[in-house]
Amino acid sequence: EVQLVESGGGLVQPGGSLRLSCAASGFTFSGHWMHWVRQAPGQGLVWVSRINDDGTGKAYVDSVEGRFTVSRDNAKSTLYLEMNSLRAEDTAVYYCARRDASGSYAFDIWGEGTMVTVSS
């Protein structure tokens, strides 16, 4: 079964750090670009970051640029999001999503998400 499972969320104080993981299974992880998307409570979807298949190309939404770092370990089929200098406005469910490699480029598989709460 094709699956993405996020972990690493939790409660962190403003200014703190957290590292999210996304474990992939059921497909060739190294063949897909991957994304992080977040959703604040009761709000819409916001794209956060993406990384290409070999990890050499990365992009971020302006609001996290310089604070968040995306990475991947293809040997472990795992995607990461290192989050530093966290702010209250980073509070959200964080989803990892797979970019379809068969031609559509849309986000065809999503994990269930992990909740990050930034609060004192």
Place this chain on the structure above:
Amino acid sequence: DIVMTQSPDSLAVSLGERATINCKSSHSLLLGSDNENYLAWYQQKPGQPPKLLIYWASTRKPGVPDRFSGSGSGTDFTLTISSLQAEDVAVYYCQEYYNTPYNFGQGTKLEIK
């Protein structure tokens, strides 16, 4: 950045009736080199992650019921549910995947009238 604007914000439709959701982008999503519109539609039910319904503006993902259809090109797009079923209650999002930051529309909440 490309701004994605959906309308309406919420919609109530009777079971068996047609539901139509619009999405407008601030920049054309039609890439000339492959003549495709880089526009996707997602469905999100409460407590669940988003689910891809439509890509390339009008191509239904395998397994998605054929009552869901997408249309449009350039900057104006539409998601249509031809005959609303109870299980279609959800929030629907359009998304451009033409260029980062791959913006989503604000979402349209679809309910039963």
